[in-house]
Amino acid sequence: MISVQQALQLIEQQTQKTSNTVTISVSEALGYVLAKDVFSPIDMPPFRQSAMDGYALGSVQETTYTLVNEVKAGDTEDPEIKEGQAIRIFTGAPVPSAAKTVVIQEKVEVSNHQITLQESTVPMANIREVGEQIKKGDTALSKDTKITPAGIGYLATLGVTEIEVYKKPTIAIITTGNELVAPGQPLSYGQIYESNSLMLVSALQKSGFSAVSTYKVSDNYEDTQALLEKTIADHDVILISGGISVGDYDFVGKALRNIGVEEVFYKVKQKPGKPLFYGKHKNKTIFALPGNPASSLSCFYIYVLPAILKLSGYSNYHLERGKGVANSNFTKKGERAAFLKAHNDHGQITILDAQASSMLRSFALANTLVYLPEDTTEVTIGDTIEIINLP
Ligand SMILES: Nc1nc2c(c(=O)[nH]1)N[C@H]1C(S)=C(S)[C@@H](COP(=O)(O)OP(=O)(O)OC[C@H]3O[C@@H](n4cnc5c(N)ncnc54)[C@H](O)[C@@H]3O)O[C@H]1N2
Numbered sequence: 214m215i216s217v218q219q220a221l222q223l224i225e226q227q228t229q230k231t232s233n234t235v236t237i238s239v240s241e242a243l244g245y246v247l248a249k250d251v252f253s254p255i256d257m258p259p260f261r262q263s264a265m266d267g268y269a270l271g272s273v274q275e276t277t278y279t280l281v282n283e284v285k286a287g288d289t290e291d292p293e294i295k296e297g298q299a300i301r302i303f304t305g306a307p308v309p310s311a312a313k314t315v316v317i318q319e320k321v322e323v324s325n326h327q328i329t330l331q332e333s334t335v336p337m338a339n340i341r342e343v344g345e346q347i348k349k350g351d352t353a354l355s356k357d358t359k360i361t362p363a364g365i366g367y368l369a370t371l372g373v374t375e376i377e378v379y380k381k382p383t384i385a386i387i388t389t390g391n392e393l394v395a396p397g398q399p400l401s402y403g404q405i406y407e408s409n410s411l412m413l414v415s416a417l418q419k420s421g422f423s424a425v426s427t428y429k430v431s432d433n434y435e436d437t438q439a440l441l442e443k444t445i446a447d448h449d450v451i452l453i454s455g456g457i458s459v460g461d462y463d464f465v466g467k468a469l470r471n472i473g474v475e476e477v478f479y480k481v482k483q484k485p486g487k488p489l490f491y492g493k494h495k496n497k498t499i500f501a502l503p504g505n506p507a508s509s510l511s512c513f514y515i516y517v518l519p520a521i522l523k524l525s526g527y528s529n530y531h532l533e534r535g536k537g538v539a540n541s542n543f544t545k546k547g548e549r550a551a552f553l554k555a556h557n558d559h560g561q562i563t564i565l566d567a568q569a570s571s572m573l574r575s576f577a578l579a580n581t582l583v584y585l586p587e588d589t590t591e592v593t594i595g596d597t598i599e600i601i602n603l604p
């Protein structure tokens with residue numbers, strides 16, 4: 214059995230960002246990572262823009278100017294303006310080429326087609342210069358930048374419609390277990406509702422992974438092996454839930470090894486999630502997550518999500534780690550490191566009740582996981598503790 218740190222390190226070593234790229238529409242690029250620099254196709258702003266509502270002036274030294282015209286946003290003319298003249302102008306409108314400055318209307322008195330400045334002005338005030346934000350041909354966003362909503366807006370302001378990004382992996386989720394019934398069906402004695410696939414699909418969706426297919430298989434060796442072979446052939450990442458422990462009907466480990474999946478590690482000294490399996494098959498990534506729902510989700514956040522973010526080109530693929538102050542006491546039994554479902558309220562950390570790996574009650578209310586290393590047994594109110602915030 215390896216430690217949490219060893220498991221994280223092995224995944225880190227085995228996971229490289231994909232070399233597959235794809236050209237996609239900027240409107241669909243949220244959460245993708247640029248595989249190439251993007252150059253600005255235009256100067257931005259493309260023309261001299263007024264930054265305020267006011268008056269463009271043909272000179273700066275006079276106090277009184279004659280009003281001769283008006284320019285509003287969207288106007289395409291470039292009206293003449295001479296010394297001593299003013300043009301009414303609005304935010305975003307093109308500043309006439311011959312104008313020397315713009316004064317805001319609050320600093321001006323208007324009467325009879327004349328304006329009088331209440332204070333002196335300077336050249337180029339309230340004017341956004343051509344290319345002030347970026348010049349045509351300059352790098353707008355560099356390779357390896359993650360596309361955020363602001364990034365999409367920025368590329369749109371430059372008129373960019375398509376970009377080349379790293380491909381996100383296609384993902385298969387396989388649930389195993391004879392006892393599992395889909396919610397909505399009647400529950401017979403011995404059966405429970407299947408929750409892990411919905412939960413993992415939503416966790417993936419929340420982090421921007423939507424190419425997810427779900428499969429189910431009963432506790433049968435041949436069926437398990439056949440489904441694993443098919444899903445490994447068809448997907449980049451395979452997440453299996455359950456069937457990875459040591460029971461007579463836990464067939465996942467045996468089937469994975471039998472079809473040539475290279476075991477990188479099996480079993481981590483942690484609670485929940487001890488029987489976690491991580492393996493590779495050529496360039497495919499395989500995680501067998503322990504079936505207990507809280508174990509599956511813990512392992513997903515700690516190991517799977519960072520790995521698939523890294524595969525997708527993210528340079529910052531770790532969950533946000535930090536410290537908090539314990540607001541509750543906790544006694545850890547056993548020697549395994551622990552990930553505890555907790556609530557982080559501005560750094561005050563409450564460790565929640567119902568920590569068992571079969572339970573999701575606390576996870577449903579948690580926004581952070583407390584990490585207790587193997588050698589920590591007690592948490593006392595006021596202790597500084599390590600946390601991993603959930604995305
Ligand atoms: N003799 C031992 N028994 C077990 C050990 C051990 O070391 N020695 N480890 C325990 C630990 S820790 C865990 S975690 C579990 C993991 O077992 P599996 O990964 O084989 O998972 P299953 O046995 O298939 O299921 C465990 C539990 O979770 C429920 N489950 C499974 N899949 C789902 C699903 N999709 N939705 C909802 N619930 C699910 C299943 O019904 C079981 O109750 O092994 C311990 N045993």
Ligand code: MOO
Binds near residue numbers: 484
């Ligand atoms: O590792 Mo298991 O998740 O403790 O129950």
